[in-house]
Amino acid sequence: MRFVEAWRVALTALRANRLRSGLTMLGVIIGVAAVVVLVAIGTGTKNEVEEQVEGLGSNLLVVVPGRVDFGAAPTASRLQLSDVDAVTRIVGDRSRVAVTVTSGETVRAFSKSTFTSVLGVLDTTPNxxxxxxxxxxxxxxxxxDTQRRVAVLGASVARALFGDRDPVGQQANIAGVRFRVVGVFAPLGQSLGVDRDNEVHIPVTTAHRLFATNRIDAIAVKAPDRTSIDALATRIVAELSKRHPETEFSAVTQEQILGVLGDILGVLTGVLAAIAGISLLVGGVGVSNIMLVSVRERTREIGLRKAVGARPRDIGVQFLLEAVLLTSLGGTLGMAIGVGSALLVAAVSPVPAAITWWSLVLAFGVSAAVGIVFGVVPAQRAGRLDPVVALRSE
Amino acid sequence: MMPAVVARDLSRTYELDGVSVPALRGVSLEVAAGDYVALVGPSGSGKSTLMHLLGGLDRPTAGELLIGGRDVNRLDPAAMATLRNETIGFVFQAFHLLPRTTAVDNVALPLVYRGGIRAAERRRRATAMLARVGLGHRLDHRPNQLSGGEQQRVAIARALVTDPVVLLADEPTGNLDTATGQSVLTLLEEINAERGVALIMVTHDLEVAARARRRITMRDGVIV
Structure with a gap:
């Protein structure tokens, strides 16, 4: 019964000061909405990046010279086409091996020019x-095999050089050498702000002559299935190390890339949530502040309630409920606004947003907890008021 | 019959900025059940302090105090609250009704803190008590819709709804005009007579004090 009365009193008190209650709640509303939106954006970005990495292909394995580690010095590649042949012998299927040698070059067509990555690759790349x-x-x-000067353009490069015209069959000038465009890639879009359509593929042999080098930057292998990836990686690294004893080689699998990216983006989401959490904390301080004002304002009421038999705990619970009611009401509204904003962001902007149930539970739980934490001090103060002093106050 | 209040050698000292200020210096008194006592004295005589002690709102610094047979010195704040709820009814000079709350809800408030009484039963008892003080037609009025005399009658109904042993009235007519004050006083006396509740009234009005069965005069923290 006393608990029911406490709820009734808390609701009445909040309704009696609508504007004040609303403004106090606003702090919590903004905090919760911010948590929900920012976590949604973080999660959406993570999902999108993971999709893109998975979309590269399946069961991929990339071998590069040097150690793949933060802070490791880049290693000049000593890989050559003969090494690729050795790797192909291990894999046993030429169509599963791809290579790259990359250089930034200016590409021209007619009066237009653009700077882009030119990749020397094998014909197996699309496979x-x-x-x-x-x-x-x-x-x-x-x-x-014949070092033909043919090129396949990324969608962005094609648009920059040829506009709406069909580039296939046209001439393009790469680093001062004339090439014939044989194909244009279907657009891929952006990934982490990088335009994935801004590249040009040419045969690796042609690239070697054009860049005046014989190096290979990386070898990629598509394993027949998931279980053979690790064994294949070990054999390839061992073979390459035997051929180049002075160089270290690393094999990176798609899962490792996903793991690293997932970690980074997870931290990013965490940081965003923490920043939003600070605003929730500030909202909580506002609740505490208003509750202290409320206790002071209703000192006489507290005195009277105590005189007719309210125990310190009854008064404390009443004010604590008021604080919790403020923050959980604010939390609910904030959640609704957060979900709405996240859906809006996902609908009208290129920023992806994915609402996760745990962010909703977390935001609401934290806001209710904020009410308890920041309501305790005012509630204790109210509960401990000396009834004699309280009744005397004007 | 057990006395309503027994006080032996009560003293109460306030500590103000490290200075001890004695407000009560050894007060002994006994109020029998159903007694009618006026507590008089100039301001600063200690009568308010004594009333707070007798009402279980404060504790003595030294001395023994039994209210309704219960030893105040043995009670923690929660038990003191229960004691107030079960044995004491307060009537204040300034009424102290909850604003934005109807008369019947104001009267039922002590029953809420008693616990274990259903809302319908609380309302029934509060309604009966309001009828007794002549406000059966004002149940759902809020304090700001009631006159001063009516507000004090609501406060009296609230003080009585728990069937207390002691009714403590602190200048109950202080905020009322003479005629209204007279009728409130008459009501208190009727209730004292018909219910056997001890009435202790703090007043500085000697005319009011003269109506009591007994008069206790205080000066400088002692009974004279």
Whole structure:
């Protein structure tokens, strides 16, 4: 009964000061909404990046010279096409091995020019990675063998150089050498702010002559299935280490990349949530402040209640409930606004947002907890008021 | 019959900025059940302090105090609250009704803190008590819709709804005009007579004090 009365009194008190209650709640509303929106954006970004990494292809394994580690000095590659042949012998299927040698070059067509990454690759690339050619075709093995000057353009490069015209069959000038465009990739879009359509593929043999080098930057292998990835990686690294005893090699699997990216983006989401959490904390301080004012304002009421038999605990519970009611009401509104804003962001902007149930539970739980934590001090103060002093106050 | 209040050698000293200020210096008195006592004295004589002690709102610094047979010195704050709820009814000069709360809810408030009484039963008892003080037609009025005399009658109903042993009235007519004050006083006396509740009234009005069965005069923290 006393508990029911405490609820009734708390509701009455909040209703009696609508504007004040609303403004106090606003702090909590903004805090909770911020937590929900920012966590949604963080989670959405993480999901999108993971999708993109998985979309590269499946069961991928990339071998690079040097150690893949933060702070490790980049290692000049000593890999050559003969090493690729050795790797191909281990894999046993030429179509599962891809290579890259990359250089930044200026590409021209007609009066237009653009700076882009030019990748020397094998004709197996579309098989190893998921790359779809939108128009024309990819180059073939004989183009690679004969160092033919043919190029496949990324969608952005094609648009920059040719606009709405069909580039297939047209001439393009790469680093001062004339190439024939044989295909254009289907657009991939952006990933972490990087335009994935801003690249040009040419045969690796042609690239070697163009860049005046014979190095290979990386070798990618598509394993037949998930279980053979690790064994394959070990054998390839061992073979390459035997051929180049002075160089260290690392094999990176798709799962490792996903793990690292997931960790980074998880931290990012955590940081965003923490920043939003600070605003929730500030909202809690506001609740505490208002509750202290409320206790002072209702000193005489507290005195009277004590005189007719309210125990310190009865008074404390009443004020604590008032604080919790403020924050959980604010938390509920904040959740609704947060979910609405996240959906809006996802709908009208390129920023992805994914609402997770745990962020809602967390935000609401924290706001209710904030009410308890920040309501305790005012409630204790009210409960401990000396009834004689309280009744005397004007 | 057990006396309503027994006080032996009560003293109460306030500590103000490290200075001890004695407000009561050895007060002994006994109020029998159903007695009618006026507590008089100039301001600063200690009569308010004594009333707070007798009402279980404060504790003595030294001495023994039994209210309704219960030893105040043995009670913690929660038990003191229960003691007030079960044995004492307060009537204040300034009424002290809850604003935005109807007369019947104001009267039922002590029953809420008693616990274990259903809302319907609380309302029934409060309604009966309001009828007794002549406000059966004002149940759902709020304090700001009632006159001063009516507000004090609501306060009296609230003080009596728990069937207390002692009714403590602190200048109950102080905020009322003479005629209204007279009728409130008459009501208190009627209730004292018909219910056997001890009435202790603090007043500085000697005319009011003269109506009591007994008069206790205080000066400088002692009974004279």
């Amino acid at each position: 190893v990675f998921v790359r779809q050619v939108g128009r024309g075709t990819y180059f073939n093995k004989s183009d690679v």
